[in-house]
Amino acid sequence: MEIGNLHIDIEKVSHKTMADEVETKLLEYLKRKSFKPGDALPKEMELTAALGVSRNVLREALSRLRMLGLIETKKRRGMVLSSPDILGSMERVMDPLIIDDTTLQDIFELRLTLEMGLADILFLRKTKKDIEELEKIALQEKATRTKQNFRIKHEVDFHGKIYQMTGNRTLQRFQNMLLPIFGHLVNEEKVPIGGKVSHLDLVNLLKTGTREQFRQGMREHLEHHFQKLKK
Amino acid sequence: MEIGNLHIDIEKVSHKTMADEVETKLLEYLKRKSFKPGDALPKEMELTAALGVSRNVLREALSRLRMLGLIETKKRRGMVLSSPDILGSMERVMDPLIIDDTTLQDIFELRLTLEMGLADILFLRKTKKDIEELEKIALQEKATRTKQNFRIKHEVDFHGKIYQMTGNRTLQRFQNMLLPIFGHLVNEEKVPIGGKVSHLDLVNLLKTGTREQFRQGMREHLEHHFQKLKK
């Protein structure tokens, strides 16, 4: 008899720790039972009994769910399910020095994609007041443009404001955590920012242009970033 | 003397547990020391000593970092830093029944934004082979379009393929976790999918059209979703 492809026939030994398994089981349990935020969960001792693990292991798993914002616990009252913070745990690990290069590149592209897709929501939600504030940022920038140190700050301020204008808090937070990554990947460049289309140009497009014109402007504004993308 | 605004003067009592603090301290420590993936970390006992907490508390914090993929541990060898999975923890909590409505809406918009921003990368990376596969999906859809049950599957297949064509694994995974949310928000609708621009139209735009034409087509394809966005 032939031996054949071993790692198809033999299941890889699971290096899973018990806390890992308990975590999975708890997540399954919460979803299967379709608990809603506010619902009370079983007590620790009941869970240890049901799962057949020590309180220690259980608490390591619960600690994870607590980090995800999935559960909240109070003394004596026990645990309740709560609405998780979907970005919270992502924020913790957003460090360009820790994340691998492929993912960094992916994130870079992700941000460009978002930036190009913003026009639709932006034109739906833009207000006169917001545009004025954006213009102020762009003008401030022009005044102090000589100083290299300020350039990054202005970049951040301007694009940050744009995301804020979408009224989408999640989008805003998301872009905020992408910033350090973006900064890390472009900080060595000495490319004069903006290219053909400056921030001020974008403001004007936002004021008087169409959605498509704005998008086209944004594309040209980001052109030198797109240039760097690999096929 | 005036009392004034209390909750500015008096710091809110921190309900933070020790595991929370240890987690923060560890994250700070890892970033400050600028450890790189592969570097060995101090042993549990050294950390308990340095932090002045029990091994139990420390392990609850470590358990979280382990979930984030930030650290890996092996018996006897200790712990090493590793490249975290930035989406992993997000995937765990992506459940439309648990996430609050505002965030759900945010996510919905986030996906639309991505979809509108895809054209640039798509036109950079599209290959003949991919387009053929996409066309196949679109044609298959046309053949079985009568059955309501298949509609969602086709939606998923088609748009999933598009994301895959970007060659961006993170983007792909991201869209994949957004799917259930999207599905949850639109499942009650009986709007005939596609509107003016069908999947097959999009394929043709991808084949012979320009980047901007494709984007315009995508916009019209998604038009009835955009219609639902609130100002």
Next chain:
DNA sequence: AATTTTAATATGTAGGACATAAGTATTTAA
């Protein structure tokens, strides 16, 4: 020198003990 055996060590798991906060029941005082 190569191989086997033994020892050492760091993490994984278990279980007991007590602290603490927050409800609940009971007693006390007006």
Next chain:
DNA sequence: TTAAATACTTATGTCCTACATATTAAAATT
């Protein structure tokens, strides 16, 4: 009788000790 003070109960938070287990390092054997 009711309000306030007190004692009790309970579930989580923290600490500690002990031992299992895997894996590397050292020692012993051939």
